[in-house]
Amino acid sequence: MEKVDCIVVGGGLAGLAAAYGLASEGLEVMVLERGNYSGAKNVTGGRLYTSVIRDLYPELWEEAPLERPVVRELITMMAEGRQATFEIAADGFGGAAPQSYTVMRAKLDQWLADKVAEKGGMVIPNMRADALLKEGGKVIGIRAGEDEIGADVTVIAEGVLGLVSEPAGLREKPEAKTHALGYKEIIELPPGVIEDRWHLNEGEGAAQLFMGSVTKGMMGGGFLYTNKDSIALGIVVGMEWMKERTDDLESWQLLDEFKELPQIKPLVKDGTVAEYSAHAVPEGGIAKVPHLFGDGYVMTGDAAGLSLNALITVRGMDFAFASGYYAAKAIVDARKAGGDYSAAGLARYKEYLDHSFVLKDMHTGVAIPSIIENRRLFSHYPDAVTDLMQQMFTFGPGPTKRIVSKAFKGVRKDFMNIATMKDMLSFRKM
Amino acid sequence: MKIDAKLGLDVFKLDKEPHIVIDHETCRAVCKKKVCLTVCPADLYELNDEGDVVVNWEGCLECGTCLICCDARALQWHYPRGEFGVQYRMS
Numbered sequence: 372m373e374k375v376d377c378i379v380v381g382g383g384l385a386g387l388a389a390a391y392g393l394a395s396e397g398l399e400v401m402v403l404e405r406g407n408y409s410g411a412k413n414v415t416g417g418r419l420y421t422s423v424i425r426d427l428y429p430e431l432w433e434e435a436p437l438e439r440p441v442v443r444e445l446i447t448m449m450a451e452g453r454q455a456t457f458e459i460a461a462d463g464f465g466g467a468a469p470q471s472y473t474v475m476r477a478k479l480d481q482w483l484a485d486k487v488a489e490k491g492g493m494v495i496p497n498m499r500a501d502a503l504l505k506e507g508g509k510v511i512g513i514r515a516g517e518d519e520i521g522a523d524v525t526v527i528a529e530g531v532l533g534l535v536s537e538p539a540g541l542r543e544k545p546e547a548k549t550h551a552l553g554y555k556e557i558i559e560l561p562p563g564v565i566e567d568r569w570h571l572n573e574g575e576g577a578a579q580l581f582m583g584s585v586t587k588g589m590m591g592g593g594f595l596y597t598n599k600d601s602i603a604l605g606i607v608v609g610m611e612w613m614k615e616r617t618d619d620l621e622s623w624q625l626l627d628e629f630k631e632l633p634q635i636k637p638l639v640k641d642g643t644v645a646e647y648s649a650h651a652v653p654e655g656g657i658a659k660v661p662h663l664f665g666d667g668y669v670m671t672g673d674a675a676g677l678s679l680n681a682l683i684t685v686r687g688m689d690f691a692f693a694s695g696y697y698a699a700k701a702i703v704d705a706r707k708a709g710g711d712y713s714a715a716g717l718a719r720y721k722e723y724l725d726h727s728f729v730l731k732d733m734h735t736g737v738a739i740p741s742i743i744e745n746r747r748l749f750s751h752y753p754d755a756v757t758d759l760m761q762q763m764f765t766f767g768p769g770p771t772k773r774i775v776s777k778a779f780k781g782v783r784k785d786f787m788n789i790a791t792m793k794d795m796l797s798f799r800k801m
Numbered sequence: 802m803k804i805d806a807k808l809g810l811d812v813f814k815l816d817k818e819p820h821i822v823i824d825h826e827t828c829r830a831v832c833k834k835k836v837c838l839t840v841c842p843a844d845l846y847e848l849n850d851e852g853d854v855v856v857n858w859e860g861c862l863e864c865g866t867c868l869i870c871c872d873a874r875a876l877q878w879h880y881p882r883g884e885f886g887v888q889y890r891m892s
Contacts, residue, residue: 408888411887412886478891516882552866557891623843646811647808647811648862649862649866650862
């Protein structure tokens with residue numbers, strides 16, 4: 372059997388970040404990518420938080436093919452026939468080191484794969500890993516079609532479904548309760564039009580999230596990210612919530628209905644749809660993160676459930692990239708310490724993650740998956756907030772009540788109740 | 802925009818063999834709700850004249866939603882072989 376130092380299953384951000392670190396330290400690393408190129412099978416909503424990973428491989432970020440720095444954040448509450456938007460633009464979001472950028476995976480991942488190759492790593496496209504090879508409980512390599520390739524360490528970066536690692540007993544099958552479906556259209560628009568529509572200076576970007584009737588009360592929301600010359604417009608919806616529906620609503624229809632709303636139409640006007648894509652999103656939080664390492668392997672990125680949907684911020688790619696970085700660091704440590712690639716030898720990986728934002732933030736967000744199961748977040752609150760706002764701006768034919776009394780009436784009815792008080796207590800855990 | 806037209810924008814490299822195979826016996830015997838008909842973002846699942854679920858796997862976006870949602874475990878689902886399947890140019 373042919374053998375290399377490290378095999379990486381999956382050439383996405385986690386796998387490539389691991390391969391880059393390993394190749395930089397002179398290890399022989401082979402990345403198996405099932406697509407025609409890295410990024411061919413990947414889908415993002417649209418945004419990478421670069422602020423948390425800028426110090427990992429700092430030389431990379433100077434030239435990364437990022438789309439637009441997000442300097443303007445919009446949260447839109449939606450109800451039938453009305454919506455209310457909260458918008459924040461802050462100097463701190465942009466400047467010399469912006470905290471986040473919109474990205475397109477086909478571009479970003481291909482570029483990172485080239486960087487891995489420059490360091491001497493092999494990224495092999497069109498190659499699907501079919502199974503892990505095990506010997507006495509230790510992962511010793513992979514099988515891909517007829518080929519078997521051995522490795523001291525296998526980095527599992529295969530993505531959310533775990534089709535290679537689950538049959539090997541390294542993680543559970545993904546469940547509908549802890550996963551969402553994300554899908555989107557890429558809609559091309561001229562850069563100037565994007566900047567006008569979202570009130571941006573040249574080159575700047577915006578992110579807009581939509582909650583409420585957009586998902587018909589189901590957990591999830593709509594999203595919109597501005598790329599250089601396109602926007603990504605899509606929906607994320609909890610799979611269990613889709614399963615529970617008793618009407619004939621089909622998932623893909625949510626986006627079409629969303630686009631047809633009179634409030635959304637002007638945002639996509641004259642745009643040309645260029646691509647349609649979909650992906651599963653792990654949303655189980657820290658409780659669903661499997662054992663992150665064992666004899667001969669480490670688990671990274673989506674394959675390890677490292678992502679956090681806190682509704683107004685959605686993170687995954689930063690965790691993926693950082694987990695790949697720390698995987699490489701731990702493997703290099705193990706090699707320098709004499710080449711013990713057993714679970715004991717690779718335990719540093721977990722320690723690195725424990726001390727980094729990856730597991731710290733996953734632990735901080737421990738309550739998030741249960742909080743966002745709250746039905747009221749997706750129906751009652753968007754409804755009540757938009758209703759209150761509409762009342763405040765509405766005049767009828769009769770005499771007008773004082774604005775404060777209008778507001779108080781709405782607040783008393785919709786927010787001064789036991790359910791809301793309980794929700795407020797639970798939201799504090801976010 | 803029709804869902805077929807959207808899928809028409811994507812690049813697909815088709816393998817000869819399907820990568821999703823439905824175990825019709827299990828599907829018929831165990832599953833009452835057929836959520837595959839509604840959860841798939843590419844609308845690939847439909848009922849044929851005999852009332853059996855069939856899948857137009859050629860337009861698969863490889864998200865795995867059907868696999869995750871199929872409680873009856875009636876799907877044999879793997880990724881298309883290397884080189885085949887959807888090839889996103891942007892996403």
